[in-house]
Amino acid sequence: METMWEEVLEAKRANKCELTLTGQSVSNKIETSGLQVSVFELTHLKFLEISNTCLDVLPDNIGQLVNLNQLSLRNNKLHTISSHIEKLSKLKFLDLSVNQLEAIPDVLHKLTALQSLNISLNKVSSLPNLRGLFHLIYLNFANNNCSHFPESILDENFTQLSEIRANNNKISSIPGNIKKLLALKILDLNNNALVSVPGELGDCPKLKDIFLEGNKLSDKRLQKLVEQCRQKQILDYVRSHCPKTVSVDNKNTGQGKGKPGKKGNKKMENSKIDEILDKLKILHAGDSTFSVIVTTAVRDVRPYIIACIVRQVNFQGGEKFKKFIAMQTRLHDTICGKRNLGTIATHDLNRINGNVTYDARPPARIKLVPLGRKSEVTAEELYVQLNNEAETLRKEKKKNVYSGIHKYLYLLKDKSHYPCLVDESSQVISFPPITNSSGTKVTEDTTDIFLEVTGCSLSTCKEIMDALLQNMLQLGLGEPGSQDTSEESTCKQEGGETHDDNGTEKDKSPKKGLQLIVEQVKVVDEEGKLRVVYPSRTDLQLDGITVLRE
Structure with missing residues (x-):
C-alpha cells in the first residue's frame, strides 16, 4: 500500500479544513507517482491549494471534495480540467491561472456559488458558458488567446460582477450589451485587437476604470485620451461621442440625443452635487x-x-x-x-x-x-x-x-x-x-x-x-466641514477655476456637513x-x- 504523504496524513489526523501542496518537494512526488488519491478522501476540506508543481491533469476524484469553497491550482502544468469539478457546489474561489489549459470544461456555470474565477495566463481561445454564476464578483481571463468577449456574462442578473480582467487577448469588439453589467467598476482590455468602443460602455453606471492601451482605435481623439490614461475623460468621451450598437432606452439612461440631452444631464449632475453634504478633502x-x-x-x-x-478622525460619541x-x-x-x-x-x-x-x-x-x-x-x-x-x-x-x-x-x-x-x-x-x-x-x-x-x-x-x-x-x-476654496473634483475645470454652464465662476464654498x-x-x-x-x-x-x- 502506498505510503500517505506527510501533508495529507497530517490533515487527515487533525481533521484540518485546509491543505496546501506546493513547491519542488511536492512536484517531485507528483512526477514520481502522480497526485496521491488519498488527497481526495479528505472530504471535509474547505480549502485546497496545489501550486508550483508539475501537475498536468486534474483527476475526476476532485468531485469528491464537495465541501470545498476555495480551490487554487495556480502555476502548474495543467492541460485539462475534469468535468467532475461541477460537483463542487460550495466553491466560491477558483484559481486556474498560470497553466497550459487550452479549454475549460463547459460545466463551470453549475458552480453557482462562485465569486472569483481566475483563468489568466493559459492558452484558452474562448470561455465556456458562465451564465448562472450570478454571485461572481471577479473574473480574470487575461493573457489567453480569446478573440471574443464572453457574451454569457452580459446579463442583468450579474449584479455583483465588478472587475473583469481581459488584457492581452485577441478581442476585436466589445458587445453593446455590456451596459447590462450594472456593478462593473473595472474593465481591463489592454493589448487586444479593438478598433472601436461602443457608446453603451458609458451606460455602465459604476464603471470608473477602463483600460484600453495597446489597441489600435480608429478614433484618434479617443486613442490620445487612452495614451494619456485619463480615466474620467475617456468615459466622458465614450458617453458623448462613441456610437451605440444596440437600441437605447432613453428613460433608463437619462440621455437624449445631441446637445439638449447633454445639457440636461449637466443640470442633473449639478443638482445632485448641490444636495451632497458629506465630503472627502484630499491633501x-x-x-x-x-x-x-x-x-x-x-x-x-x-x-x-x-x-x-x-x-x-472623530471617534467620540455613540x-x-x-x-x-x-x-x-x-x-x-x-x-x-x-x-x-x-x-x-x-x-x-x-x-x-x-x-x-x-x-x-x-x-x-x-x-x-x-x-x-x-x-x-x-x-x-x-x-x-x-x-x-x-x-x-x-x-x-x-x-x-x-x-x-x-x-x-x-x-x-x-x-x-x-x-x-x-x-x-x-x-x-x-x-x-x-x-x-x-x-x-x-x-x-x-x-x-x-x-x-x-x-x-x-x-x-x-x-x-x-x-x-x-x-x-x-x-x-x-x-464638521467649514468653508473651503478647494476645487470640487466633480465640477468642470477651466484654467484652474470652477465655472457653471454659462462660464460664470461659481461659489466654491461647500455646504456644511461632515x-x-x-x-x-x-x-x-x-x-x-x-x-x-x-x-x-x-x-x-x-x-x-x-x-x-x-
Whole structure:
C-alpha cells in the first residue's frame, strides 16, 4: 500500500479544513507517482491549494471534495480540467491561472456559488458558458488567446460582477450589451485587437476604470485620451461621442440625443452635487510627506501596497469606534475575499516613527507584539501559537470552523518569507494578512490614522481603500466641514477655476456637513522612484460623495 504523504496524513489526523501542496518537494512526488488519491478522501476540506508543481491533469476524484469553497491550482502544468469539478457546489474561489489549459470544461456555470474565477495566463481561445454564476464578483481571463468577449456574462442578473480582467487577448469588439453589467467598476482590455468602443460602455453606471492601451482605435481623439490614461475623460468621451450598437432606452439612461440631452444631464449632475453634504478633502503629498518604501523581496509574496493618512478622525460619541472595527471585519469578509484579495491595516499615526518599509522576511526575523497580546514574539512563534489555538478550538467545539485570525493562517502555510511593515525605529507595525502590532493600535483617542492595504493586485487594493474611506465617512468619523476654496473634483475645470454652464465662476464654498481629511501617501522603491501615490486624481470617484482636492 502506498505510503500517505506527510501533508495529507497530517490533515487527515487533525481533521484540518485546509491543505496546501506546493513547491519542488511536492512536484517531485507528483512526477514520481502522480497526485496521491488519498488527497481526495479528505472530504471535509474547505480549502485546497496545489501550486508550483508539475501537475498536468486534474483527476475526476476532485468531485469528491464537495465541501470545498476555495480551490487554487495556480502555476502548474495543467492541460485539462475534469468535468467532475461541477460537483463542487460550495466553491466560491477558483484559481486556474498560470497553466497550459487550452479549454475549460463547459460545466463551470453549475458552480453557482462562485465569486472569483481566475483563468489568466493559459492558452484558452474562448470561455465556456458562465451564465448562472450570478454571485461572481471577479473574473480574470487575461493573457489567453480569446478573440471574443464572453457574451454569457452580459446579463442583468450579474449584479455583483465588478472587475473583469481581459488584457492581452485577441478581442476585436466589445458587445453593446455590456451596459447590462450594472456593478462593473473595472474593465481591463489592454493589448487586444479593438478598433472601436461602443457608446453603451458609458451606460455602465459604476464603471470608473477602463483600460484600453495597446489597441489600435480608429478614433484618434479617443486613442490620445487612452495614451494619456485619463480615466474620467475617456468615459466622458465614450458617453458623448462613441456610437451605440444596440437600441437605447432613453428613460433608463437619462440621455437624449445631441446637445439638449447633454445639457440636461449637466443640470442633473449639478443638482445632485448641490444636495451632497458629506465630503472627502484630499491633501497632496509634498517632498517631506510620510512615505512607504517597498523592497524587491515582496514581489513573490504580496507585491502591492497603497496607503494614505486620515486626519482629525472623530471617534467620540455613540458606538463609532466599535462600528469602525466591525466595518473592517465586514470588508475583509466581502471585498477583500477573506483576505485573499487584500488585507486592511489601520494604525495610530502618532505611534509610527518615520517612514515605513514594506518588506518580506523569514518568519524568525519578524518580531512584534501582536494585537491583543502582551509579549513580543516572532512571526514564526505566533504562527505556531495560532495553529495550536485553532486546534484547541476545533476540539472544544468539535467543528472544522475557525474564528478570528485563525481562519487566515492557511494564507501563510509553507511560505518561506512573510510580509511585514517596519518603521525607522525597526518597530514592526504590521504582519499582513494576520495582524497588526499592539504598538500602533488605534484607540478611541486616536485622531490621525495611517491606513494601508496590501494585496496581489494594485487595482483591487485601490478599490478596497476606496470602500474603506467611503465607509469611514458614512460612519460619521469626519469633522464638521467649514468653508473651503478647494476645487470640487466633480465640477468642470477651466484654467484652474470652477465655472457653471454659462462660464460664470461659481461659489466654491461647500455646504456644511461632515468632512473626512485624507492625506496622500507615496509608495516608492528602494531607489526612491515613485511607484504609486494614493489617492490620485483617478481614485475615489464615488457615487454620492464630493471630493475636494487641495
